[in-house]
Amino acid sequence: SLPKVVITRPLPEAGLSQLREQVQLVENKKDRPMQRTELLEAVQDAHGVIGLLTDRIDAEFFDAAPKLVGYANYAVGYDNIDVTEATRRGIPVSNTPDVLTRATAELAWGLLFAVARRIVETDGVMRSGHWPGWGPMQYMGMDVSGRTLGIVGAGRIGTAMALMSRGFDMPVLYLESPSGRRNQILESKVNAQCVSWEELLQRSDFVSVHCPLTPATRHLFDRRAFRKMKNSAILINTARGPVIKEDDLVAALREGDIAGAGLDVYEKEPVMADGLAALQQAVLLPHVGSATHTTREAMAELAARNLLAMLHGTVPPTCLNPEVLA
Ligand code: GLV
Ligand code: GLV
Numbered sequence: 338s339l340p341k342v343v344i345t346r347p348l349p350e351a352g353l354s355q356l357r358e359q360v361q362l363v364e365n366k367k368d369r370p371m372q373r374t375e376l377l378e379a380v381q382d383a384h385g386v387i388g389l390l391t392d393r394i395d396a397e398f399f400d401a402a403p404k405l406v407g408y409a410n411y412a413v414g415y416d417n418i419d420v421t422e423a424t425r426r427g428i429p430v431s432n433t434p435d436v437l438t439r440a441t442a443e444l445a446w447g448l449l450f451a452v453a454r455r456i457v458e459t460d461g462v463m464r465s466g467h468w469p470g471w472g473p474m475q476y477m478g479m480d481v482s483g484r485t486l487g488i489v490g491a492g493r494i495g496t497a498m499a500l501m502s503r504g505f506d507m508p509v510l511y512l513e514s515p516s517g518r519r520n521q522i523l524e525s526k527v528n529a530q531c532v533s534w535e536e537l538l539q540r541s542d543f544v545s546v547h548c549p550l551t552p553a554t555r556h557l558f559d560r561r562a563f564r565k566m567k568n569s570a571i572l573i574n575t576a577r578g579p580v581i582k583e584d585d586l587v588a589a590l591r592e593g594d595i596a597g598a599g600l601d602v603y604e605k606e607p608v609m610a611d612g613l614a615a616l617q618q619a620v621l622l623p624h625v626g627s628a629t630h631t632t633r634e635a636m637a638e639l640a641a642r643n644l645l646a647m648l649h650g651t652v653p654p655t656c657l658n659p660e661v662l663a
Pocket of ligand 1: 413
């Protein structure tokens with residue numbers, strides 16, 4: 338009989354056709370995250386699972402799925418997966434890098450411009466019917482061209498975001514990666530400068546966050562960090578919410594430590610910190626970094642390819658722990 342694969346929430350169909358031919362798919366048809374007990378019950382006799390960043394893939398999950406041969410995450414971020422535990426059990430796990438790099442980088446730019454030029458706030462003025470007509474002192478924002486862009490997390494998405502600054506002639510700063518490797522692409526293509534954390538905070542007009550969520554990056558941006566930034570600085574986060582201590586961000590925006598923020602992710606999704614929604618200098622999006630039709634289809638296809646490889650015992654294209662298959 339065909340192996341059984343659980344998909345924890347409806348995904349774009351175009352990416353799933355190959356999988357559909359080769360396995361017995363069991364799909365959660367409800368467009369909401371599965372409750373924990375629902376998930377643990379659904380995976381009881383599953384050979385494979387395609388899950389979401391909202392599903393916690395840990396020892397309890399693996400215990401509930403004794404037949405599991407592989408797990409494919411429908412996300413590039415994998416802070417929801419205990420990879421060490423998966424590896425200990427010899428279970429391959431995968432994510433969806435590359436296919437969503439440009440979409441996420443583009444959204445970071447969308448947020449950057451929306452905050453700098455007050456696009457959401459002033460759209461509200463038009464809709465309210467209260468625009469009195471053009472005025473020389475109205476709705477002034479901040480120039481983007483020529484300003485300094487600081488990248489926190491110069492990996493795939495951070496690099497793509499920074500490369501897109503070429504049209505705006507921006508000096509680019511970035512942090513050394515934890516491995517100590519320099520980003521040759523950024524240094525050669527946009528003359529990017531590798532700087533310290535302090536220097537990045539002090540010199541950047543825009544800071545864009547693209548690092549993964551790890552113990553080292555949790556609450557990287559707290560009140561101390563905001564106080565080091567320029568009062569005119571704008572912070573963009575399309576990575577993971579907990580990288581920013583959200584209560585501290587609200588305080589920093591209220592008190593003018595920084596000028597604005599564009600957020601696509603939150604510390605306790607789907608909830609936002611008290612006070613954030615009332616701040617006009619923040620533009621707030623519902624975690625849509627990868628949400629374009631073609632990107633979401635490509636993510637489904639990549640997750641499906643990863644899972645099929647796991648079921649066949651071959652190395653998946655974007656495996657997080659390929660050593661378990663060696
Ligand atoms: C989305 O947040 C992802 O990690 O793909
Ligand atoms: C503004 O509309 C300008 O032409 O400067």
